[in-house]
Amino acid sequence: MNLARFALRHPWTVIVAVVAVVLGAWLGLQRMTRDIFPPLGIPTIYVAQPYGGMDPAQMEGYLTYRYEYHFLYIAGIEHVESKNIQGASIMKLQFHPGTDMSAALSETIAYVNRSRSFMPPGTPGAFVTRFDAGSVPVGNLVFSTENPTRTVGQMQDAALNMVRPLFATLPGVSAPPPFGGSARTILINVKPDRLRAYGLSPDDVVKAMTEANTMSPSGNLALPHSFPIVPTNAVVKNIQDLAAVPLKVTDKGAVFVRDIGEVSDGSDLLTSIAIVNGKRTVYMPVTKRSDASTLSVVELVKQNIPKFKAACPEDINVTFEFDQSPWIIRAIEDLVKEGILGACLTGLMVLIFLRDLRSVFIVVLNIPIALAAALLALWITGYTVNLMTLGGLALAVGILVDEATVEIENIHRRMKEGGGHSLRRIVLDASEETIGPRSLSMLCILAVFVPSFFMTGAAKALFLPLSLAVGFAMIASYLMSSTLVPILSIWWHKEPKKHTEHKPATQSALRWIFLPSLTTRHILVPAYLGGVIFAIGLFIPFLGTEIFPQIDAGQLQLRLRAPTATRLEITEQIATRVLTIVGEEAPTATSMGLVGVHAPNYPVNLIHQWNSGPEEAMLQVQLKPGSPPIAALREKLRARLAAEFPNVLFSFEPADIVSRVMALGSPTPIEVAVGGKDFAASRAHAETLRAKLSEIKELRDVQFSQTLDYPSVDVNIDRERAGLLGVKMSDATRSLVAATASSRFTVPNYYADPKTGQSMSLQVQVPQTLMKSLEDLRNLPVTATDKAPVPLRNIAKVSEGSTIGQYDRYNMVRTISITANLHGAPLGNVAKQVEKVIADNPAPTGTNVALRGQVPPMKELQSGLQTGLIIAIVTIFLLLVANFQSLRLAFIVLTTIPAALLGVVLALKLTGTTVNIQSFMGAIMAVGVAVANAILLVTFAHRAQLAGMTKRDAALESATTRLRPILMTSLAMIAGMIPMALAKSQTSPLAIATIGGLALATVATLLVLPAVYALLASKNAKEASLEPVE
Secondary structure (H helix, E strand, O other), rough: OOHHHHHHHHHHHHHHHHHHHHHHHHHHHHOEEOOOOOOOOOOEEEEEEOOOOOHHHHHHHHHHHHHHHHHOOOOOOEEEEEEEOOOOOEEEEEOOOOOHHHHHHHHHHHHHHHHOOOOOOOOOOOOEEOOOOOOOOOEEEEEEOOOOOOHHHHHHHHHHHHHHHHOOOOOOEEEEEEOOOOOOOEEEEHHHHHHHHHHOHHHHHHHHHHHHHHOOEEEOOOOOOOOOOOOOOOOOHHHHHHHHHHEEEEEEEEHHHHHHEEEEEEEOOOOOOEEEEOOOEEEEEEEEOOOOOOOHHHHHHHHHHHHHHHHHOEEEEEEEEEHHHHHHHHHHHHHHHHHHHHHHHHHHHHOOOOOOHHHHHHHHHHHHHHHHHHHHHHOOOOOOOOOOHHHHHEEEEEHHHHHHHHHHHHHHHHHHHEEEEEEHHHHHHHHHHHHHHHHHHHHHHHOOHHHHHHHOOHHHHHHHHHHHHHHHHHHHHHHHHHHHHHHHHHHOOOOOOOOOOOOHHHHHOHHHHHHHHHOHHHHHHHHHHHHHHHHHHHHHHHEEEEEOOOOOOEEEEEEEOOOOOOOHHHHHHHHHHHHEEEEEOOEEEEEEEEEOOOOOOOOOOHHHHHOOOOOOEEEEEOOOOOOOOOOHHHHHHHHHHHHHHHOOOEEOOOOHHHHHHHOOOOOOEEEEEEEEHHHHHHHHHHHHHHHOOOOOOEEEEEEOOOOEEEEEEOOOOOOOOHOOOOOOHHHHHHHHHHHHOOOOHHHOEEEEEOOOEEEEEEEEOHHHHHHEEEOHHHHHEEOOOEEEEHHHOEEEEEEEEEEOEEEEEOOOEEEEEEEEEEOOOOOHHHHHHHHHHHHHOOOOEEEEEEEEEEHHHHHHHHHHHHHHHHHHHHHHHHHHHHHHHHHHHHHHHHHHHHHHHHHHHHHHHHOOOOOOOOOOOOOHHHHHHHHHHHHHHHHHHHHHOOOOOOOOHHHHHHHHHHHHHHHHHHHHHHHHHHHHOOOOOOOOOHHHHHHHHHHHHHHHHHHHHHHHHHOOOOOOOOOOOOOOOO
C-alpha cells in the first residue's frame, strides 16, 4: 500500500489517528512509573543465617558449608559467595541470565530446609530473599527525639513494632528492621562476686530461670454451665516476680535472684550504633524493590510520614533523610529540557536552509508526535520512564528530523522546478520518490539496535529500552513523514507560481566542491580508507573504558576499619571525628553513620549493609550545593584522615543511587580474590599482590576486605581435670557463654508483654562492664556435679591469641579479597595494570587468582556491545544488498562507516570522554545515521546512472542535488544533540559520540562517497532483475 496516496485520499483519517496517538501517549505518561534505570533483573538470591555467639570458623564449618554443598544442586546456579563472621553468615547465590527466578527461589528454600537437618540442634531459621543491584536505598526514615530520658532502645522498639508494620506494607518497599538499636529483652544481670560468695555459677541462674519461667499449654475445665480456660502463671506476668525465684536453699536460708543480681526490662547487648548529624539514634533504610519505581516509593513514604509519627510516642520525631528522588527528578527534567532545546535548534537549522516557516513548522511538528507515539508504544510494552528510555527519546529528536526533512526538502525542490504540475501532484511525486530510500534508511538505523535483543544480563536490561525508544520513534517518524507531512504540505503551501529550470550538475556552481575529489578518486579513496582505519587503530588504545560515566551527585559514602577488635565506643568516637573533618572540608547538609555490626537478631540487615565487626563503620554524607568536586574532596580527605588516623583503614564506596546501581553489587571497582585449599598459601600470595597493587599510582584504598587477625582469648579446658572436679564440658561452656555473651545463645527463654502481646527474649548475662580482664574470666565460677562451683582457672588455661575474624568463600573455596578504588583513570585502563600485576606474580600451585569487582560486568557489557556493532554492520550490509540488488553498491554505502567511527573516537578523545555504555550507543547511532545519509546519495546516483549518465556524472549529479538535504539533516541532528552534549550529565557521552561520528561521516559522505561511487560502481548500470523480457 502506498502510504502517501492513502494519506492524501483520507487526510482526516490520518489527523484522527494522530490525535488518538497523542491522547494515548498523554494517558500512558500519567501511568508510567519513573525511575533512574530500568529493572536490571540481575538474578541474585541472598540467604542470611544467624547463630548468635558462633565464631567465624564455626559459622563456616557447621552451617555455611552445608548450605553451599546443597545450593550447587540448584538449576541455573552460576556461583555461591559467602561471608562468615561471629554470629552470622551471608550467602549470595548468583544465577545465569535467563534463569526462572521464581523456580530458583523455590529450590533455594527447599535446599535451605534440607540443609538444616545436617546442622547443630537449635540452629535458627535462615532468611531467604531476592535482592539485586536494583534494590538500592532511596532514602532513610530517621527517628529522633529531644527528650533526654528517651533511650535508643525505646526508639528502636517504636520503629520496629509501631512504624515498621505500617512502613513494610507500602507497595514496592523492602522494609528491613531498624539500624542502630538493640532488641528489647528481659535482662537478668548477675554479679560474679555475688555468685562466688553464694557458691553459684551463671549456669545455675540459667537453669533456675528456665524452670521458673516455663511456657505451658492452657487447658479447659468442664464446669456444669461453662467451659473456661485454665491458664497458669508458669510464665510470669510481672518480670519483677523473677527476682523472687530461689536459686539455692541452705540451712542459713534461701538465695534469691535478687541477691545475686537484678531483673530489668532493657535491651540486648549493644553491637551497633547509628549516628545521624552527630547524635545517637535509629533509622530504617527505605529500600525499593528492584522492579519498583523510586519516585513512587519515595512519594508513598513521604505521604505516610504523618501516620508514622502518629504511631510513635509524641516525643519521637520521624523524618525522611538522604532522599534520592530530587536527583532523579532533576535528571529527568534536564533530559526533557535538553530534548526541547534540541528540537528548537533543529527547527532553526531547517529554517536556515529552507527559509520557510511553514516548512519548518511541519518538520518540527513531526518531533513531538513521533515522541508521543514512542511513549505510547513503551507504555503498551510495559517499559518505564527512566534515563535509558529518555536518553533514547532525546537521541531520537535529532534523528526524527531526518525523515521529515528529506521529505519536505524534496517537496521544496520539486515545487521550485515546477514542471507545470499541481501542488498535489508535486507532493505525491516527491513523496513516492523518497519513500524507498527513506524506508531503507529507517531500517538501517533500526538494524543497529537489533543486537540489543540478543544481549544478556545487565547489557540487555540497559540497552534494550533505549533501542526500543529510538525504534518506536523512528517508525512513527517514518509513518508521519509519509502521511502527515504530505497532507500539511498541501494544506499549508500555495500552488507553485514560477518554474525554475533544473541545471545539470555539470553546469551547477556547486560542482567545484566535488570535482577535486572526483578527479583524484584513484588516490583519494585508498588514502581515505587506509588513513581512517589506521587513525582508528592509533587512537582507540588511548581511550579509557568504564561501565557508565561518572557523576558528581554531592554525596559521600566512606567505610572505616579501625584496628581489629576495637571497642564499639572507640570506633564511634573515630567515626564522629571523621564526620567532623568532612564537615570542615565541605559544607554538610546531612550526615549518617552505622558503627559496628548488626545484631544476630536481624540477619537480613547484613544484606542491606555489610559491617563485619565493632571496628567497622559506614558513614554517609550529603553535601550542600556548591561543595567542591567529589573526586578532589576524596583525595583531600584521604590525605587528612591518613595523617590523623594512621592505624585506621578508609575506603570510599558508591554513594548516590546511580553509582550504586551501576556498581552492580560491588562496593569497589577493583577486587582481586585469591583462593585455594591452603588458606595460609592464599594469604601469603594475597599479601604479595596487595603490596604490588599499592604501587599502581591510580589505585587508592588498597586493603583486604576481611579481618584476618582478630584477637581472641583462648579457653583450653583440661577434660581430665574437669572430670575429676565434676565439671562437664557443657556446664563449663554454658557458664562461659552467660558470662561473655548471653544465655539466649544456649537456652531459649521468652516473655510476652501482656500489654502489647510482643514477645522478647529472657536472658541471663554478666554485664560487660563487670568482665574487664582475663583475671575476671579465670575467676568465673563453673557448675560442678554434686559439688560447689569451681573457678574456671582450676580446669582451664586462659590465654591471649588470635583467630580469623571473617571467612569468605567462593564456590566452597576460601578466598581472601583485596579491594581498591580508582583516582584519575578510568576502570578499563587500571584493570589492564591490575591484570599485568596478577600475570607477573604467578600464584603457587593450588591457589587461584580472579579479578572481580566491576571489571567482569564491564567486559561483559563491552563484549555484548562490540558483538552488537558487528552484527549491526552485517545486518545493514544485507539490507543494502537486498535493496540495491548489488554487492558493489552495498559496499560503497558502507565506506562511510569508518569515517563515523573515527569521528566518534576523535570526539571522545578531544573531550576526555571514556568508552562506556552511553558513548558506545552514540557510536552505534552515528553509524546508523551515516549509512542513512549515504543511502540517499547512492540511491540518487544509481538512478541517474540508470537514466543514462556516466558513473562520474551520476556521482556529481547526486552530490549536487543531495548536498542540501544531507547537510540540513546532519546539521539539524548535530544541533539537536548539542544541549545534551554540553549538559555534563550521564547522557552527555552519548551526544558527544553521535556528534563526532555524524560530523566526520557527513564530510565523508559529501566529499569522499561520490569519489568512491565513481571509482567502484559498475561502468554500465543495469537492472538486476533476471526476469525475461517478453
